Amino acid sequence: MTGRSARVRRLAAALLLTLACQWAPVRALTGPPAPIARAGQVVTWAASADRLGEGAAGRGYRLIVHTSVAGSALRVRLSNAFGDRPLTLDSVRAGLRRTGAALVPGSDRPLTFGGARTVTLPAGTVAWSDPLPGTVPAGADLAVSLHTPDAAGPATGHAMAMQTSYVSQGDHTAETSGANWARPTGSWWYLDAVSVRPANPATGAVVALGDSLTDGWQSTPGLDRRWPDYLARRLHAAPTAVKGVANEGMSGNKVLTDDAGTGALHRLERDVLTQPGARTVLLFEGVNDLKAHTGVTAADLIAGYRTIIRRAHAAGLCVVGATIGPFAGWSEWDPAAEAVRQEVNRFIRAGGEFDAVADFDRVLRSPHVPERLRSAFDNGDHLHLDDAGMRALAGAVDPHALDCAR
Structure with a gap:
C-alpha cells in the first residue's frame, strides 16, 4: 500500500x-x-x-x-x-x-x-x-x-x-x-x-482578510500554497489554541471602496465577524487602495483600519495588522504611492492600535532596494508572490499573537 x-x-x-x-x-x-453556526x-x-x-x-x-x-x-x-x-x-x-x-x-x-x-x-x-x-x-x-x-x-x-x-x-x-x-x-x-466542532473546546480560528496576495494569486494551483494554507500547517503543529484558518482574500479588493468586489469595510460582518470560533483577524490589505492613483492618503487608509479595529474589538476579536509589502516595478507604482505605503506601515508598526503586528514588508522587501520585492519571492510582476514568498509570509506570523483574548 x-x-x-x-x-x-x-x-x-x-x-x-x-x-x-x-x-x-x-x-x-x-x-x-448568524454570529455562529452553533456553540x-x-x-x-x-x-x-x-x-x-x-x-x-x-x-x-x-x-x-x-x-x-x-x-x-x-x-x-x-x-x-x-x-x-x-x-x-x-x-x-x-x-x-x-x-x-x-x-x-x-x-x-x-x-x-x-x-x-x-x-x-x-x-x-x-x-x-x-x-x-x-x-x-x-x-x-x-x-x-x-x-x-x-x-x-x-x-x-x-x-x-x-x-x-x-x-x-x-x-x-x-x-x-x-x-x-x-x-x-x-x-x-x-x-x-x-x-466543525473541535475536540478541544478552547480551539479558535484566525480570519485572514486581504486581497489577491491572500487569495493566493500566482501560487501553484491545486496544491494549497496560499500563505493562509502554509499558516494553517504551522498552527496545526504549534502549541497554540488557534487552529482554524479562514481565507477571506479577494482579488483586487480594497479597504475603502467596492471597485473589485465588496470592500473590506463592507464585507467585514459577513466574511469575518460572523465566522464561528473566530478569535483574531489578520488584516493584510491596502496596496490596491494606494496603488490605483485614486488620491487615497495615508490618513484615509488609517481611518479605514481604525474602523476595522473598532468593529472587530466590539465583536470580541483581536486584530493583527500586516504591513503592506513593496511593489516598485509594478505598472501603478510611483513615489507618491510609496510615500503613502511607508507612512501607513509606520502606523501599523508603531501606532499601538493593533493587538499585534506581522511585518510582511520586512520579510518581502529586497535588502538592496527596499521598495522592491526580493527576487526570490517575485513571481515576475513585482507585486504578487511565488510559493516561496507565500511560505515566507506564513513564517512571519507569530502563532502566539493569534491566540489572544479581549
Missing part, C-alpha cells in the same frame, strides 16, 4: 466514525448571518463571497475545499448573498475527495437543513446546514456536492479559487465516481464556509 493510499484510508475511516444522528435545525437567514463550532475553511456570473438551472457542483482544523459535527454555509431571487438546493452532500472529482467510497453523506434535504435561500441570505455526524481530519480535501434545480440570475461564489472543482448537468451529487463531473471550474459556487 502506498503512503498516499494509506493516508486516504485513514481519512476515510476518520470521516466514517459516526456519532448518534441528532439533527439541530437551522433556518435560512433573513438578515445578517462550539470553529471555521475550518472559508472563501469570500461575491457575484459570480449567472446561475443555471439543473446544474451540479462538486466543490473541493481544504480543511484547516479537525473536528466533528461538520456544517456548511451556503450563500445567496448576491442573488436577486430565491435559490433552491435540493441535494447537498459532503465527503472526502480521492482524486479529481472522484470520492473516497463510503465517505459521502447527505446534509440537511432543519431536517430537510432541500433548502431555499431567499435573495441576500445564507443558511447553515445541520451538523453531520462523524469527524473530519485537518488537512483533508473535502468535496461538497450540491445541485440546484432552478438557479437563475446573479450567482454567489468565489471566482479565483486556485483549486479545480467540477460541474455536472443534472443531479449526480450522490455518485462516488467522477465520470459525470467532467467539466472543471476554477471557482467555488454558493459555498462560503465550513465549520
